[in-house]
Amino acid sequence: MIELKSAAELDVMREAGRVVARALAACRAHAAPGVTLRELDEVAREVIFGAGATSPFLDYHPRWSPSPFPGVICASVNDAVVHGIPGPQVLGDGDLVSIDCGAVVDGLCGDAATSFVIGTATDADLALIDCTERALRAGIDTARPGARIGDISHAIGSVARAGGYGLLRHHGGHGIGRAMHEEPFVPNEGKPGEGLKLVPGVVLALEPMLHAGGRDGYSSDDDGWTLRTDDGSRAAHVEHTVAITVDGPTILTLP
Template sequence: MVELKSDAALAAMREAGRVVGTALAEMERAAGVGVSLLELDEVAREVLRGAGASSPFLGYRPAFAPVPFPAVICASVNDAVVHGIPTRYRLRDGDLVSIDFGAVLDGWAGDAAVTFTVGTARPEDTELIATTRQALEAGIAAAVVGNRTGDIAHAIGTVARRARCGLPEGFGGHGIGRRMHEDPHLPNEGRPGRGFPLKPGLVLAIEPMLIAGGTDHHTTDPDGWTLRTADGSRATHLEHTVAITEDGPRILTLP
């Protein structure tokens, strides 16, 4: 079932999204050579505590997962695409880091992700991040009343394929509201004019994930959560929670 949100609900989701955006910005500032992924998780927990919010990630266990997720962030480094579990691993110069984070405030959820380089950036990583940002921006631009989810998927996929990047098969965005994952599913590649119609009040988590090596295939770590590129190439993940409105797309997860 797809729920269309009222103006009051969108305002409440904006407050949850503000918590998400603030935490992601603080984690990116805190991430430096020698900082552990668990320390970044603690930064996010502190933001949640300060806002009186809770984590939709902590304890989350979808059907594919062997154990509940044990942290409030997903921290995916280098060839990890998504769902990385924070560990004691300490960041190294040149690491490519994707952080996915969500918050629930007053019963409404927000979800977003950033990718950044620690220390000295590889030119190819900088280009990959820029391409992923273009894909996200294209997807958001297509999130207008009268379009369909296929139009968003087509916009994202077109940017990725033109750059000869892979898109992890089976993964994409989703509806969001009272729960982190709601209908409809939002692929990162598709045909324009197809899929669920975009109506005012629909809220989507739009999240391109790009693989530098061009493959769509991935593997799963023994932890049952972390997805890695099958060819060992690096990956990126950017995401915003976006509301469909009569005035155009509204990003709810800015700091």
């Protein structure tokens, strides 16, 4: 069942989104060669808990996972696409990092992700990140009353495929609200005109995940969480929480 959010609930989700945006900005500012992923998690914890919010990531334990997630961020480096555990890995010059973060304020969630390069960036990495961000923007621009989920999926997938990139198979965006993952599922590729019709009050977390190698496959690390491109190519992941309103899409995860 899809629960429509009231104006008051959207205001609370916007506050949660602001916490997420600040945590992501703090991680990005702290990230540098020699810094560990665990340090970035500690930075995000200070922002989230310092704001009086909680983390929907910490101790999250879906049925498919062998253990609860141990961090407040997912930190995925180079060929890791999503769900990377923020552990002792040390960042180096040229690493491509994707940080995914969430926050809960008064029982309502915000969820967003960003990708960036540590130090020296190659043209290929910058192009990958740029295309991922443009795919997200295309999806957001399509998220209007009267559109359908397939319209969003088609917009995201068209940008990604035009750039020659792959898309993480079986993964995509989702509804969000009192739970981090709610209905509906939002594929990152699809047919326009299909799926749920959007109405004001629907809130979606849109998140394209692009593979530089052009393939869609992935493998899972022994930790049961980290997903990597199956060809070893680099990946980028960006995300915003977006509300469908009578005036069009409203991004809730901005500073």
